[in-house]
Structure formats: structure tokens, C-alpha cells
Amino acid sequence: xxxIGVFVCHCGTNIAATVDVKAVAEALSHEPGVVVSQDYxxxxxxxxxxxxxxxxxxxxxxGIVICSCSPRMHENTFRKAAAAAGLNPxxxxxxxxxxxxxxxxxxxxxxxxxxxxxxxxxVAKVHLNAPLTxxxxxxxxxxxxxxxxxxxxxxxLDIAEAGFDVDIVEKQPTIGGxxxxxxxxxxxxxxxxxxxxxxxxxxxxxxxxxxxxxSEVTDVKGFVGNFTVTIKKKARYVDETKCTxxxxxxxxxxxxxxxxxxxxxxxxxxxxxxxxxxxxPKVATIxxxxxxxxxxxxxxxxxxxxxxxxxDYKQQDQLIEEKYGxxxxxxxxxxxxxDKFDEFAYSHSPDVVTSLELERLMNAAGPNGGTLLRxxxxxxxxxxxxxxxxxxxxxxxxxxxxxxxxCCMYTAKHAMLIREKYPDTEVYVFYIDVxxxxxxxxxxxxxxxxxxxxxxxxxxxxxxxPKSDGQLDVQASDxxxxxxxxxxxxxxxxxxxxxxxxxxxxxxxxxxxxxxxNDFFTEAHPKLRPVESATAGIFLSGACQxxxxxPETVAQASAAAAKAIxxxxxxxxxxxxxxAQSDExxxxxxxxxxxxxxxxxxxxxxxxxxxxxxxxxxxxxxxVNPAVCQGCGACTVACPSGAMDLKGxxxxxxxAEVDAICK
Amino acid sequence: xxxxxxxxAKALLADGTVTRVIGWKRGEFVYDVTPAVxxxxxELDEGFVYDDFTAANVSKYLIKESRKEGKIxxxxxxxxxxxxxxxxxxxxxxxxxxxxxxIPSDGKLDAEKIKSKGITGILSAQRDGDTVKVETLYGIExxxxxxxxxxxxxxxxxxxxxxxxxxxxxxxxxxxxxxFDMVEKLENMTAEERFEFWRSELSKCIRCNACRNVCPACSxxxxxxxxxxxxxxxxxxxxxxxxxxxxxIRAFHVxxxxxxxxxxxxxxxxxxxxxxxxxxFIKDINSLYGEYQAGEDTxxxxxxxxxxxxxxxxxxxxxxxxx
Numbered sequence: 001x002x003x004i005g006v007f008v009c010h011c012g013t014n015i016a017a018t019v020d021v022k023a024v025a026e027a028l029s030h031e032p033g034v035v036v037s038q039d040y041x042x043x044x045x046x047x048x049x050x051x052x053x054x055x056x057x058x059x060x061x062x063g064i065v066i067c068s069c070s071p072r073m074h075e076n077t078f079r080k081a082a083a084a085a086g087l088n089p090x091x092x093x094x095x096x097x098x099x100x101x102x103x104x105x106x107x108x109x110x111x112x113x114x115x116x117x118x119x120x121x122x123v124a125k126v127h128l129n130a131p132l133t134x135x136x137x138x139x140x141x142x143x144x145x146x147x148x149x150x151x152x153x154x155x156x157l158d159i160a161e162a163g164f165d166v167d168i169v170e171k172q173p174t175i176g177g178x179x180x181x182x183x184x185x186x187x188x189x190x191x192x193x194x195x196x197x198x199x200x201x202x203x204x205x206x207x208x209x210x211x212x213x214x215s216e217v218t219d220v221k222g223f224v225g226n227f228t229v230t231i232k233k234k235a236r237y238v239d240e241t242k243c244t245x246x247x248x249x250x251x252x253x254x255x256x257x258x259x260x261x262x263x264x265x266x267x268x269x270x271x272x273x274x275x276x277x278x279x280x281p282k283v284a285t286i287x288x289x290x291x292x293x294x295x296x297x298x299x300x301x302x303x304x305x306x307x308x309x310x311x312d313y314k315q316q317d318q319l320i321e322e323k324y325g326x327x328x329x330x331x332x333x334x335x336x337x338x339d340k341f342d343e344f345a346y347s348h349s350p351d352v353v354t355s356l357e358l359e360r361l362m363n364a365a366g367p368n369g370g371t372l373l374r375x376x377x378x379x380x381x382x383x384x385x386x387x388x389x390x391x392x393x394x395x396x397x398x399x400x401x402x403x404x405x406x407c408c409m410y411t412a413k414h415a416m417l418i419r420e421k422y423p424d425t426e427v428y429v430f431y432i433d434v435x436x437x438x439x440x441x442x443x444x445x446x447x448x449x450x451x452x453x454x455x456x457x458x459x460x461x462x463x464x465x466p467k468s469d470g471q472l473d474v475q476a477s478d479x480x481x482x483x484x485x486x487x488x489x490x491x492x493x494x495x496x497x498x499x500x501x502x503x504x505x506x507x508x509x510x511x512x513x514x515x516x517x518n519d520f521f522t523e524a525h526p527k528l529r530p531v532e533s534a535t536a537g538i539f540l541s542g543a544c545q546x547x548x549x550x551p552e553t554v555a556q557a558s559a560a561a562a563k564a565i566x567x568x569x570x571x572x573x574x575x576x577x578x579x580a581q582s583d584e585x586x587x588x589x590x591x592x593x594x595x596x597x598x599x600x601x602x603x604x605x606x607x608x609x610x611x612x613x614x615x616x617x618x619x620x621x622x623x624v625n626p627a628v629c630q631g632c633g634a635c636t637v638a639c640p641s642g643a644m645d646l647k648g649x650x651x652x653x654x655x656a657e658v659d660a661i662c663k
Numbered sequence: 664x665x666x667x668x669x670x671x672a673k674a675l676l677a678d679g680t681v682t683r684v685i686g687w688k689r690g691e692f693v694y695d696v697t698p699a700v701x702x703x704x705x706e707l708d709e710g711f712v713y714d715d716f717t718a719a720n721v722s723k724y725l726i727k728e729s730r731k732e733g734k735i736x737x738x739x740x741x742x743x744x745x746x747x748x749x750x751x752x753x754x755x756x757x758x759x760x761x762x763x764x765x766i767p768s769d770g771k772l773d774a775e776k777i778k779s780k781g782i783t784g785i786l787s788a789q790r791d792g793d794t795v796k797v798e799t800l801y802g803i804e805x806x807x808x809x810x811x812x813x814x815x816x817x818x819x820x821x822x823x824x825x826x827x828x829x830x831x832x833x834x835x836x837x838x839x840x841x842x843f844d845m846v847e848k849l850e851n852m853t854a855e856e857r858f859e860f861w862r863s864e865l866s867k868c869i870r871c872n873a874c875r876n877v878c879p880a881c882s883x884x885x886x887x888x889x890x891x892x893x894x895x896x897x898x899x900x901x902x903x904x905x906x907x908x909x910x911x912i913r914a915f916h917v918x919x920x921x922x923x924x925x926x927x928x929x930x931x932x933x934x935x936x937x938x939x940x941x942x943x944f945i946k947d948i949n950s951l952y953g954e955y956q957a958g959e960d961t962x963x964x965x966x967x968x969x970x971x972x973x974x975x976x977x978x979x980x981x982x983x984x985x986x
Binding site: 505506509585587588589590595596604620638640641642643 | 730752753754755882883884885887916917920964968969970972
């Protein structure tokens, strides 16, 4: 006979203000098997836990039901308390009468009724609970960082610093990401390359860090502490181990008309290329879409020039498989495409550029060697108009509903740099709001206005029209002066909204992590667990989780590293014993469960069975590897025969709960 | 055709390719043709039948037969090959132990349907173009073919064999059938009308379990309806379980795996159009996840046990409920 204890928590007034806790305890005391039913102000407090422990011993309880907050909150607390009192921790059931009851109801009578029903369901379930024992699973002492921008680099450096091997997978031929394309950084105006490239080199030289550039993650299996990841090393047609990065091939390549993506297509590169001078790894890559040898079979200049014989036109994509204990996502961001913003004439005039293009136009390694010239006629611009919030804070389908966060600061930076270097240039900035919270940020913006006389105008640009004389007519409204403006500008710079990289969504599917509607990865808790995903062992670093500037990205990158290191330090982690198991007498070996299992935990064996007619038969039956199973339950619903069941959440337990609720 | 099949079977028995043949034999009446296993040329000569009443799908029998010693020969009509493939996919048949000879089928006759036209004492039936000439104890009756053919043959989905070792005759094509017309009609009814329709059909159920027993997708080691703890095993249809639950549970159970072979409706002694439940599922799967034919191959994944990013969102259930 079961001896069940019920403990109803007041949670201060959180529960007690809306639920008559004494009435709940009283009602549940009459449920079958319940021998003790009590209420207490804070069941999670030490004295509350002692109450539970004492009751377990005194009444020789075989199962307990705690009516309290969500099991996400304190299930572990009460499991530990039960274990301390000698009761198997999996004989504890939580009835969530806070989040699912008191917090969402106003009427005491209905809330109390519902709390009683939830309690009855938990009592019905605990009748069928079986003691379960956790197993341990080893942790692979190696981390994977997906994305080699500043976020990924910082995370990898910190993990390596702690003594663990870490692999960076970067889809571009070089690490560095967006920061490598930026000219100067706010609020100190130091050169981005000067602070980034030493970190890139440090990553390359660190013997614990292994960089897979020009590579992509194609498959992720396994679970926290034991992921198996397939990485596709894309063919770069150059042997990475031989190439010295001398660059002779890039000088001699006859195909010189390839849009240079590093300079945002503002100039050209060769078909064999090294993205920029400080690229890491400094290895050439052949672009097969443009390479004459690969397209026509006639050329081979690079191969002839290469003194170390690194060119290999027949190189194939290569798949490598590696095991990791932790994975950090650092897939970063991109500016949105502006094809839906025709009013700004972005696709009609070369003199309308995005802010990232302006970074390249102003950069010493950019198309103009650092002199700001109009793209159309290479003349010095005298009037430049900046438009903020292009696609950010947008309430229609064209743009993004969120604030891209970094644009106010970099626009102030651009305005200031231009006024500093070219004092004869008038700079206008059209804004909805200027948002510059952050250390030394607002001072930075005020300097642009007060010291550099940048014309900040509250209002939006309505239309940009290229004129026949080559100038741009900028039609805008000044909301504070309440007047319409026409500005003759030489250049217009659009602060395009930023969005997560397109590779993030398929990656989220592979990692079984969550994303929000804008494809930013969702953190486990917006305040208290900002760098962890809801999937154990997957951490988030940088702008893949939300718009961020460089200081914030680096801070989050190190935070994600700390979380990953915390995991890698453990020799083993306790597995959840609530795993699936197959009833071999029912299983007909159809493979449905195997197909839906996201962890590859199910295998099949041919077993000999004694049949009812006293013959023996060999049957194909499923078996679950409990160390790999994560207890998601997908197999239990896929199984046509009802042979799969989940320990701790068995079909009979769930039916008992439903029955208790419907009674 | 029967002669060609017997001689093929004899040849395969003689050269040792197979040790047994699963075919059909005549029952008490001319139209009672049921699956049977033959082990010798003599047995074949004495009992092997293949005629216009030979409709039974032998695929399901191969679950057990393919696990016995030696190879077995089976004759599969195009529709039967889909069931066979689906069972291969579910690892229920051991393929190496089966030799498949594909046989063409231009539809089978439905004795129940003929009898419902008031024709009794059937001695034989002869197809002649669009009509069927039925010889009875009381003389010869003629009726249109459509009034004598099985529903599953009238709405045939394919004349193509999706699996075989060899064929007798030419292979056909997948047919653009109108098999979802009746489902559409039901969908267009009001909820009350539909409820009434199914009420009147399902209340006829005598819970003989024939649909379950014949269904190639019903191959669990232990059926939930045989579980003594379920409270619904081996019972008489004394309460509303058959009306409300039994057939719906079965349709859900085979969803995504049902090949629409039509055996359930064929064997139902109460003539309940059970295939309509399955076809509703097939139609929904097609519209929600893209065209899918269970049993078309042995490797593809059923949309219900697969996930891809193009899958419909679960809210479709709510949206449809609102309609």
C-alpha cells in the first residue's frame, strides 16, 4: 500500500493569496494513499524541507507530492530533500500551483478548485512512480565554436586558456568576421584591425585552438558532454598545409574581375584570393565560379607560379567527424538587404551606400586606400546625409521590429571621423531617437554634435532622388522645426538594420535549440541565463543571440566560454534517468522509433523469443541506450505498438493524471 | 491467367527456387476465395484458384511465412505490392525468403454487391466488357460491371507493381484516380451531417475484428484491442466503444502507413466504408506534407515520422477546427 505525503506551499503570498492552501491540503488528505497532508509558508526553505524530510521518516512515506512552483524551479530541491531522507528522488512529484494556477487566476474559489485538481493528478501519478537511478555519462574535453568572428575568437581563446582543446568552424576562408571589415571602433576610435588581428594571430598560434576555415557544420548528434559533429571542409583547391600565403598566385591570376566581398563588392579581386592582408589562416582560396582553369580547363597560372605546389584543382569537399563536450554558437549577423527600400535609391545610385560599405570606403585597406571618395566619380563629397533606422524599428514586413542597437553609435562615429578628416564636409544625421546608453557612449555622441557640429535632425528621410548633375536630392522632414527639407547631398549613408546570419536557422534545427521570430537564438533565461541556450551544452556568444556592439559581444563571448569551461571541467555528468525503454514483448521492430529519435539512441537486435505456442522465434526488437537517450519521448508517441515507454512519464502515469483531472 | 500462374509456380517449385507457394483456394461457395499455401505440384493442380473473385491481398501472410524455413512464392496484384513494400519498410517481412511474381489485375468482383442486387445462388460470374454475366441456380443474370466490382477496384490507384522478381504480363501505370471524391463529399457536410453519417455506419459494427485482422498495417505483436487490461478486448459491441472509438483508433494507428489497399472495407461483413477514414488521413497528409504514397518504396520516410522545416505548424489543427 502506498503511503503518500502532500505538502502545499504558500510561497509567501504568491500562492496563498489566490489559493486557499489549507483547503487544498485538506482536500488532498482524502485522496487514496495519502497519509499526511500539510501546508507551510515556504516549503523550499530549510525548515520547509525539514518538514518534508521529517514526514518521510515519521510516516514511512513511499511517495511525496509538493504543491508549489514550477518543477523547473524547485523539483531538484525537493528531490535532494527526499534523497536525504532516504526516499528515491524520483518518487517526488510537483503539482505546479503557482505558474499554472495562482499567478494566472484571480478568483480564489476557482483557483483553489484548480489547485486541488492539479494536486489530485500528481497524487494519481505518484502512485505509479517507480524508483529510478541516475547514471553517469563522461564529458568529452573539447569544445566547438561555430563562427570565427570576434565572438567566436574570444570564446575560443578563453576556453583554450583554461586548458581545453577548442575547434573554430568558420564558413569564410578567414576568421575575423564583421569586425575585420570595420575601420574604427567606438567609443575610443581605435582601429579595428589593430585590436582584432592580434587576437586572430593569437588564436592561430594557440596550440589548443584548431581553426577549420572555409568549413561548415553539417550534422550534430548526441547530447551535452558528448556531441558528435560532422564538419564539411569545403574544397578551397589549395592545400592548406602547403600554402605559405606568399600571395604570388593572387598577383598573377589573370581573372581580375571578381567582386570583392571583403570590400562589399566596391572593388574587384582575383579568382584565387586571400580575403585581406592579415587573414588567418593566410591561405589562398580559389573561387571555382570564376577560375578560368576550373571553368574552361585553360589557364593554370597559379599552379605554375606556386613554388610549393599547393594548388590542387581536383580537391574535394572533405567531411570530418569530431566529438565535443560543449558547443558555442557564434554565428553573428549581417546587414539586411535593402532591395525593399527603393525610396532611398540604394539600387539606383552608387553614391547611396550602407554603413558597412562606408567602413570599407574609409578604410586604408579599402578600395580607395582610405580616402573618402564618391563611388560614382571618385570626387571628394562635400555633403553627406546619414539615415538611421533603415529597416530597424520597422512595423511592417519590409524591415525588422527590433532596434539594431549599434547604428546610433557607429553613425556618430562615421560623422565624427568625416568631420575630423574633412572639415569642409557638411554632415547631416536623420534619426528617430538617438540611443546611446553605455559607458562613454552618450559623451561620444554629444562630442559629435557639440564639438564636431554634425547636424542631427529628428525626422526621417522620405525620398532620395538621383539628379542629372550627379547629386542626390534628399527629401526629409525636420520634426522639431516642423518643416520639409531638401538637401543636395553628394552621398547618402544608410544605417541598415542587422539580422542573424542565414546559416543560423538550419543550425538551430541541427542543434535542437530555440530561436525567436527574428531568428535570433533564444537564451535559457533572458535575465539569469543569458549565454546558455535551453538545450544543455549549447551556449550562445555574440550577435547570434541579439544585436550587440563589440564590447558587449566580447563580454558575452567570455561569459559563454566560462559556462563551457564549467561543463568541460567535469569528468562526467549525471544523466537523466527518465529515459525511454522498449517492451521487447510488444516491439515488432518496425523502426518508427529509430527514425524519430533525434539522439540516435535506438538500435535493433535480433533476439530469440519463446512464443505462446512453445516454439521459439527470432524477432527484431528495439533497445534504447540509456546514456544517449535524453527522454524527449518522441519514440513513445511514434511507436505504433505501444512498446516504447518513458520512465518517469509512462503512458499509464500520464493517463492516470488525465483521469484524475477529468474525474 | 490461372493456368499461367500454376505452371510458373510448378516450375519454381521444380527448380528449387521456392519450397512453397502462397496462392488462393476455393471455399464453400464459388466467390469464397481465400489465401492458402501449396507445397507441391499436385496440391496446385487440385486447389490453386485465381479468378475474378480472387481479391485477397496475401502480403500480410508473408510476415509469418517469410520467417519459416525455405523460400515462398507469392503472386501480388499491383495494389498488393504497396502493402508488401510497406511491410518491408517496417522490417516485418524477410525479403530474401520471398519470390514475388507480379500479376496484372483489372479489378475484382464483389459477391456482396452482386447479392445486394437481389441475385442469389451464384454459381459463376463472367465478365464481358462493361457487364457481368452471373450464372445462378435460378438462371443467368446480367448487370453492369460497376454494380459488381469491389469499391477498391473502382477507385484503383495504381496498376503498377512497385516490387517484384518477375512479372506475368505487362506492367501498368499509376492511375489518377478519383478515390478522394467521397472524402471531399464528407468534408463538405456540416459537422452534424458528418456525425450522423458515421454514427449510422459505425453503429453497424459487430466487432468481428476482421478489418483489424486483414489489415497489412496492423501487425503489432500484441494488439491493444487484445489487451485484457484495456477493457475493450474480445468484447461484444454492447456499448458505444465501436461507434466512438474502435475504428477511429485504428485509423489513427495506421495513419501514414496505410497504403489504401481497401481490404478493410472488402472484408467488413457489415459493409462499413472503413476505407473512407483511412483516405481522409491520406488526403490530409498529402495536403499538409506533400504527396505521399505509403508503400511506394521501401526507404522513404512517412511524413508523420519525419520532420523537415517545411512541415506545417501544429496550429493548422486549430485553424481547421475553426472552419
